[in-house]
Structures are given as structure tokens and as C-alpha cells.
Amino acid sequence: MSVKQPTLHDVARLAGVSHQTVSRVINSSPNVADDTRKRVQDSINALHYRPNQAARSLITGRSQTLQVIDFDAYYVTPLPPIISIASEKGYKISVSTVKLPDSVHEFRKLMDDSTARQVDGFLLFAMDLTVPKEILDQLCRGAPYVQLGSSPADGVPAVLFDQVGGMRQLMNHLFNMGHKRIAEISGPFTKVDARQRHAVVQDMLHDAGLEPGPWVESDFQILGGYEKALELLSIDRSFTALVCGNDQAAVGAMRAINEVGLRVPDDIAVVGFDDEHFAAYLNPPLTTVRQDFLEQARRGIGYILAKLEDPETPMIREVICPELVVRKSS
Amino acid sequence: MSVKQPTLHDVARLAGVSHQTVSRVINSSPNVADDTRKRVQDSINALHYRPNQAARSLITGRSQTLQVIDFDAYYVTPLPPIISIASEKGYKISVSTVKLPDSVHEFRKLMDDSTARQVDGFLLFAMDLTVPKEILDQLCRGAPYVQLGSSPADGVPAVLFDQVGGMRQLMNHLFNMGHKRIAEISGPFTKVDARQRHAVVQDMLHDAGLEPGPWVESDFQILGGYEKALELLSIDRSFTALVCGNDQAAVGAMRAINEVGLRVPDDIAVVGFDDEHFAAYLNPPLTTVRQDFLEQARRGIGYILAKLEDPETPMIREVICPELVVRKSS
DNA sequence: CGTCGGTTGTTTAACGCTCACATACCCTCC
DNA sequence: GGAGGGTATGTGAGCGTTAAACAACCGACG
Structure with missing residues (x-):
């Protein structure tokens, strides 16, 4: 100035x-x-x-800013829709990420900082810890908040993707294709999503009366998928389908499969989760499940603004159904 | 509240x-x-x-916030490093994107809005228009700013990647591999980066005494790369190497090449630009050029903070050399 | 013609903090 | 013992805005 x-x-x-x-x-x-x-x-x-917005905020207690708190620093795919929707409504987006070593402490600090900035609402993103409603209420100091895409505690407003439904579609697809022996590379169990998806895979195998194939926990990363796939393949090549925790892991796994001289989908079918931009253009194109982030942003922000307008607005707990996208990898 | x-x-x-x-x-x-x-x-x-940060800002004219303005809404890869570095220094990041129909107007509005919020500095990102120093000075109303990764007007502080150097490395690599007939799918000419990369390709072909292969302009997207590659292939299959404007286009192009029954790299070598996460795990892994976004964020934010500390800090114009990453696709 | 409701404009007091200045105190040194 | 200098604290004003109370005007109506 x-x-x-x-x-x-x-x-x-x-x-x-x-x-x-x-x-x-x-x-x-x-x-x-x-x-x-x-x-x-x-x-x-x-x-x-x-x-002068500072003078305004000082007296109104509002800042026309929404705070995104992301617990997964490198997962920014859902950000553009959030920015775009918020901007339509006249709100700015401030983004912070919580780093891992001490998530809880970091998170508290961030919340203190944000409330001090008179932030109008919070979008809590990819939370890897389930924080009870009472704690969130306290941390947000009265500002409305919504948890996006990760499983919330009771009474916490949230817009989720139906992980179970998505994974079920994927598994049913594999069953329909006649696969009997299905392996899995799950995501890291620190993430609720990963645990949920894994549970569905195993439950459905059980319910279908199939013996579960080999499975291993990985980290949602390409490299991790690659390494874990090699590991699986070295132990047991009897499976005809491989379910990956997300698309990233699937990319790595497909590469591993190729490297050991097998072919996707002829020898092993591979499926992912997320439908990232590149999924359709892999070789072969990846069968996966699409999540509608724009819709998520729309509902999440819509709720925050409604709550801001009228504090009596009832809590939302919305579930968006992901969509199975069948491609050549399966 | x-x-x-x-x-x-x-x-x-x-x-x-x-x-x-x-x-x-x-x-x-x-x-x-x-x-x-x-x-x-x-x-x-x-x-x-x-x-209360608002009260503080009101009197100090500072907000401990840096504003990222992104001219390419869906290109968020460089964001995590920026957030991380800023947070280390005690600054928050606010992100806005400029939508296309009327960039100039949008941009002005955004800047007005941001200065009203007492934003401490600006990180201008992926600008597709070359705004003269005088205009930027005026729009920023005295707040320091730095342009990241796109070619700035004279006197405008910037941290850039050496597009020319990067593309030269790629081309030399192709020459070394013995390619004589080289095709190109460039990025959209609305982007300075795309124009620069394209110019280098054509200049180097010329300097090497090679007849330029077929080339076509695309949009830096996977789908665009795919379609344009099909187009090239339908016209002229004589080329043995294909230079793509970025990795996304390369992904699409590789798929197109496969679809017409040719193989990468045996029939056609493909190279990209950016070294996105997935590049190493494509099939075959993509030869490309890596840009160090963390270093870019570090220098950019470092400059802003230095300038904030001491307004006499001289303008920076730094160029980071990208690194050739040779993989199996070439 | 006095009163009343509605419209338009002004005055005054916050909001919560920092800055510049004033004050009080203690120590040292000639 | 008084001048000078440093350290520790307090006082009062003001940053630019909104909110509430208030004044002024205007036409209408009993």
C-alpha cells in the first residue's frame, strides 16, 4: 500500500x-x-x-471468504470447481493444507488463524481423521462448515460420494465379466475412503461365495501401485482381475503387469477409482468410477451460504452417487 | 460469529x-x-x-495473505508448493481464477477486490496476456507482485522456466536418436508458452537443415492431442518422431498412434513437456521435460516477502532450467 | 393547519487493534 | 545528586467502515 x-x-x-x-x-x-x-x-x-474490506470485516464480522482446509496437500483436483462456484456467489477462496506429522495440532492452529480472519465458512476436505461435531463446532467458532468427500462424525454436515455404491458397481461389473479370482491393492488405511472401499471389496467377494484373492495395502500413489502390483504378481498370478484403490494405483499396477509380460485386460483386468483426466487415455483406457466434484462443490457451498443466511438451516448430509465408467481395461 | x-x-x-x-x-x-x-x-x-485480523489489517494495511491469480482454472499443479511455502512463512494463500470470455475485465475486477482485501502480494499465474508493467503496478496498487511461469512484459518481476532451453534439450535428444522427420502438435497459440515452444521446434529443425514435418495447433488437452494426432496420421505417416506441446497432448497422441496400429517408440517416438505425475507410468513411459514448481514457488514468494520487507528490493527476473527426462517413449 | 407516515439525509458511536507519544522507573556516571 | 539513557508500561487517537438514532423534508389527511 x-x-x-x-x-x-x-x-x-x-x-x-x-x-x-x-x-x-x-x-x-x-x-x-x-x-x-x-x-x-x-x-x-x-x-x-x-x-476497504478490513474495515468492513471489523464491524460486520464477515469477510466474504470461505476457507478450504485440505488434509491431502497434493489432491487439488476438486479445487477448481470450488473456486468457480464460490466466485459466482461473490466469495473468495482461501486454501490451506494440513501437514501430516501432527494433523490435529496443525488443524487447530489453522482454525484459530482462520477464525481470526473472520472467515465466513469452512470446507473441510479429505479429512483423514473423524472429528466429532462438538469439537468442530468449537473450532469453527460459530462459522458454518461442511465436510467434503470423507466420512464425517455423527451430526457433521457433509457432502459425500457413495464409496460403497461406487465400489459395488465396480465389483458387479467384474462379476458380470465372469471374474472369479479378484486381487486388490487398497489405499492406505489411514484414509477412511480407503478402508470403506476395501471393506466393500472383501464383503462382496464373501457374499458372492468367492474366495478372496490376494490383497495388499498401498498409498494411493502411482509408484506404490506399481511396487505393490509387482509384489502381488510375484506371490500369486492366479487372479484374473485387480481392483485398485484409486486411478493412480491402477496406473502403476498396469505398468507392473506389462513389465512381467502379462497383458491388460486379456490376462488381468484392472479397475481404478476416481476417473482422473488421464484415465480415459491410458493404454488400455481404464475402467473406473467417476465422482462429480462440481456437484459436490455446488451443494457444499450452497449449504454454507444458506446457513450463513439463516442459521436455522438444517444440517445436510448428502450423498452423491458416483458413476461407473466402463473402458477397455476390464 | x-x-x-x-x-x-x-x-x-x-x-x-x-x-x-x-x-x-x-x-x-x-x-x-x-x-x-x-x-x-x-x-x-x-x-x-x-x-482479530480484520482490526489488524485495518490499521497496518497488511493481511498476511498472498493472492494467487490463475489464468488457467484447471492447471492447479503448481498450487501445493505455493501453499506450502507461504504457510511456512506465515502467509495464507487466497486463490482466484480468471475466466476466459473477458479476461481483462475479470482481471481488473479481481485486482480491485484483492486490493480492497489488503492482500500483501500477488502471484500471477499462467497469464495468457502480456500486461505491461505500468498497468500491473496500477492494478496492484503498490502491493508487490510476481509473474510465474509465463512470459512477462519488460520490467515485470518473474520466475520463469526456460521454455527455450527445455525444448532445445528435447529436440537435441531427438536429433541424437537419429530422427530426421519430426512432427509437432503444439499448444494453443493464445498461450505464450505454446508459441515459444513451437518457435523453438521449428527453428531447430531449420537450423539442423531438416525439412519440418507436419504440425498442427492443439489445446494442451488429452482429447485435443488425440484428435490432432489422428489428423496428422491421416495426412502423412512419414514422420518418426512427434513433439507434443505438453504431456497431456502426448497422452492423447500416444493413444491415437496405437489405434492406427503403429507403436511407440518403434514406429514413432513421442515426447511431451511438464513431467506430470503420470508421465513415468504411461505405457511406454514418456520422455519429457521436468519443471521444478517447488523452486519456482520458493523464489517467487521469497521475492514478494523481500519486497514487502524492503520496497527497494530490485525486481527479479529468474529463469529456472527445466530438466530433460528421457524415458522409453523416444 | 397541525399531525402523521414515509422518504432521504446526517450525526454519533462503535468494531478491535496499532502507533506515537507520554510517563514512570532504574541504573550509571561525572 | 542531578543529568542522561535505557527499559517497562500506560494513554489516547485513529484506521475506514456499518449500525442505530436522529433530524429534515414532503405530501396527505382529518
Whole structure:
């Protein structure tokens, strides 16, 4: 701020009205005569005046900012829709990530910091810990919040993807293709998503009366998928399908399968989860499950804004059904 | 903010000191007696007091926030390093994207909005228009800014990747592999990066005395790469190497090549640009050029903070050399 | 013609903090 | 013992805005 910016008073002086009238104009209050409004508007334009948001926040307790807190620093795919929707509604997005060594402490610090900034609402993203409603209420200090895409504690507002439904579709697809021996590379059990998906795989194998194939826990990363797939293949090549915790792991696994001289899908069918951009263009294209992040952002932000408008808005707990995308890898 | 938060005065009263002393403590000013400091600190903890950032900003004109403005809504890869580095330095990151129909207008609006929020600095990202220094100075209203990864106007601080150097390495690699007939799928000419990369390809072919192979402009997307590759292949299959504007296009192109019954790299070598996560795990793994976003974030933010500390800090114009990563696709 | 409701505008007081300045105190040194 | 210098604390103003109370005007109506 090297140059001093014009203030409400400067505009008022130029327009020959009181500062309060100017305030009414910029807040589009009804009780201002048309020609006064115009005169004020002209002065605003002439001075290129912009209201000081800090002063505004100080008195209103609002900042027109939503805080995204991401527990998985490198998983930014859902961010663009969030930014876009928020911006449509006149809100800015501030993003912070919680680093792992001490998630809980980091998270608290971040929340303190954000409430100090008068943030209007929180989008909690990819949480790997299940925080009880009471704690979240306290941390958010009255600001509305919504948990996105990871399984929330009781009473916590959330917009989720139906992990179970998605994985069921995937498994049914494999059953329909006639696979009897199915292996799995799950995601890390620190993530709720990974645990849920894994549970479905094993339950459905059991319910179908099939003997579970070999499985191993990995880390949702390409490299991890690659290494774990090699490991599986070195132990037991009897399986005809491989379920991967996400698309990343699937990419690594497909490569491993190729390296040991087998072919996808002829020898082993591979399926992923997420439908990342590249999934359709892998060789072969990957069968996977698509999650609609735009819809998630829309509902999540919609809830926050509704709650802001009317604190009595009931909590939401919405579940978006992911969509099976069948491609050549299976 | 349903519950009223404690203020400086509440802390002061509890600790039995003046508000100013509390202010000194939270700003770690040196001239406070140890036992006073402790007493104040205890009161802060007892009340769980957190300074109101809006009030602070109002008077200091600072917000401890850096604004990222991204001109390519879906290119968020460089974001995590930025968030991480900023957070280390005690700054928050706010992200906005400029949508295309009317970039210039959108951009102005965004800048007005951000300066109104007392943002401390700007990271301008993937700009597809070359804005002159004077205009940027004016839009930033005195806040420091740095342009990241796209070619800036004269006098504009920037941290860039050496597009020319990177592409030269790629081309030399292809020459070394003995390729004489080289095709190209460039990025969209609306992006400076795409134009630069394209120019290098054509210049180097010319300098090497080679007749340029067929080339076509695409959009940096997987689908675009796929379609354009099919187009090239339908016209002229004489080329033995294909240079793609980025990794995304390369993914699509490789798929197209496979579909027409040719093989990578045996029939056609393919190279990309960016070294995205998946590049190493494609089939075959993609030869490409790696850009160090962490280093970019470090230098960019370092400059902003230095400038904030001392406005006399000279402008930076740094160029980071990308690194050729040779894999099986070439 | 006095009163009343509605509209338009002004005045004053916060909001919670930092900055500049004033004050009080203690130590040292000639 | 008084001048000078450092350290520790307190006081008061003001940052730019909104919210609430208040004044002024205008036409209408009994």
C-alpha cells in the first residue's frame, strides 16, 4: 500500500453527501434518491474508490471468504470447481493444507488463524481423521462448515460420494465379466475412503461365495501401485482381475503387469477409482468410477451460504452417487 | 460469529496490564518484562484469545495473505508448493481464477477486490496476456507482485522456466536418436508458452537443415492431442518422431498412434513437456521435460516477502532450467 | 393547519487493534 | 545528586467502515 487509497469520506466530499449515504449506495440500500445515487456512483468511479474490506470485516464480522482446509496437500483436483462456484456467489477462496506429522495440532492452529480472519465458512476436505461435531463446532467458532468427500462424525454436515455404491458397481461389473479370482491393492488405511472401499471389496467377494484373492495395502500413489502390483504378481498370478484403490494405483499396477509380460485386460483386468483426466487415455483406457466434484462443490457451498443466511438451516448430509465408467481395461 | 470473542482488552483486564502491553506480547516486541509476558500469555491461553485480523489489517494495511491469480482454472499443479511455502512463512494463500470470455475485465475486477482485501502480494499465474508493467503496478496498487511461469512484459518481476532451453534439450535428444522427420502438435497459440515452444521446434529443425514435418495447433488437452494426432496420421505417416506441446497432448497422441496400429517408440517416438505425475507410468513411459514448481514457488514468494520487507528490493527476473527426462517413449 | 407516515439525509458511536507519544522507573556516571 | 539513557508500561487517537438514532423534508389527511 504505497499510495493512499480514497475512502468513503473522500467520495462523500466529492459527491457532496454524507459518508453514510455513500455507504448506502455501495450496499445497495433502497432508501437513496436516484439522482443522489448516480452522483455518488460517479464520484466512486472518478476516484476509483473500492471499499476497504478490513474495515468492513471489523464491524460486520464477515469477510466474504470461505476457507478450504485440505488434509491431502497434493489432491487439488476438486479445487477448481470450488473456486468457480464460490466466485459466482461473490466469495473468495482461501486454501490451506494440513501437514501430516501432527494433523490435529496443525488443524487447530489453522482454525484459530482462520477464525481470526473472520472467515465466513469452512470446507473441510479429505479429512483423514473423524472429528466429532462438538469439537468442530468449537473450532469453527460459530462459522458454518461442511465436510467434503470423507466420512464425517455423527451430526457433521457433509457432502459425500457413495464409496460403497461406487465400489459395488465396480465389483458387479467384474462379476458380470465372469471374474472369479479378484486381487486388490487398497489405499492406505489411514484414509477412511480407503478402508470403506476395501471393506466393500472383501464383503462382496464373501457374499458372492468367492474366495478372496490376494490383497495388499498401498498409498494411493502411482509408484506404490506399481511396487505393490509387482509384489502381488510375484506371490500369486492366479487372479484374473485387480481392483485398485484409486486411478493412480491402477496406473502403476498396469505398468507392473506389462513389465512381467502379462497383458491388460486379456490376462488381468484392472479397475481404478476416481476417473482422473488421464484415465480415459491410458493404454488400455481404464475402467473406473467417476465422482462429480462440481456437484459436490455446488451443494457444499450452497449449504454454507444458506446457513450463513439463516442459521436455522438444517444440517445436510448428502450423498452423491458416483458413476461407473466402463473402458477397455476390464 | 455467534459467540462473542475475547478482545485485547479482556486479556489486558485479566492480566492486570494495559491493552498496549498485550499488543506488545502478541507482536513479540522486546520491551516486555519476562514475568509480565508470562502473565499475559497465561491470560491469552485462559481466554483462548486470538487477535482479530480484520482490526489488524485495518490499521497496518497488511493481511498476511498472498493472492494467487490463475489464468488457467484447471492447471492447479503448481498450487501445493505455493501453499506450502507461504504457510511456512506465515502467509495464507487466497486463490482466484480468471475466466476466459473477458479476461481483462475479470482481471481488473479481481485486482480491485484483492486490493480492497489488503492482500500483501500477488502471484500471477499462467497469464495468457502480456500486461505491461505500468498497468500491473496500477492494478496492484503498490502491493508487490510476481509473474510465474509465463512470459512477462519488460520490467515485470518473474520466475520463469526456460521454455527455450527445455525444448532445445528435447529436440537435441531427438536429433541424437537419429530422427530426421519430426512432427509437432503444439499448444494453443493464445498461450505464450505454446508459441515459444513451437518457435523453438521449428527453428531447430531449420537450423539442423531438416525439412519440418507436419504440425498442427492443439489445446494442451488429452482429447485435443488425440484428435490432432489422428489428423496428422491421416495426412502423412512419414514422420518418426512427434513433439507434443505438453504431456497431456502426448497422452492423447500416444493413444491415437496405437489405434492406427503403429507403436511407440518403434514406429514413432513421442515426447511431451511438464513431467506430470503420470508421465513415468504411461505405457511406454514418456520422455519429457521436468519443471521444478517447488523452486519456482520458493523464489517467487521469497521475492514478494523481500519486497514487502524492503520496497527497494530490485525486481527479479529468474529463469529456472527445466530438466530433460528421457524415458522409453523416444 | 397541525399531525402523521414515509422518504432521504446526517450525526454519533462503535468494531478491535496499532502507533506515537507520554510517563514512570532504574541504573550509571561525572 | 542531578543529568542522561535505557527499559517497562500506560494513554489516547485513529484506521475506514456499518449500525442505530436522529433530524429534515414532503405530501396527505382529518
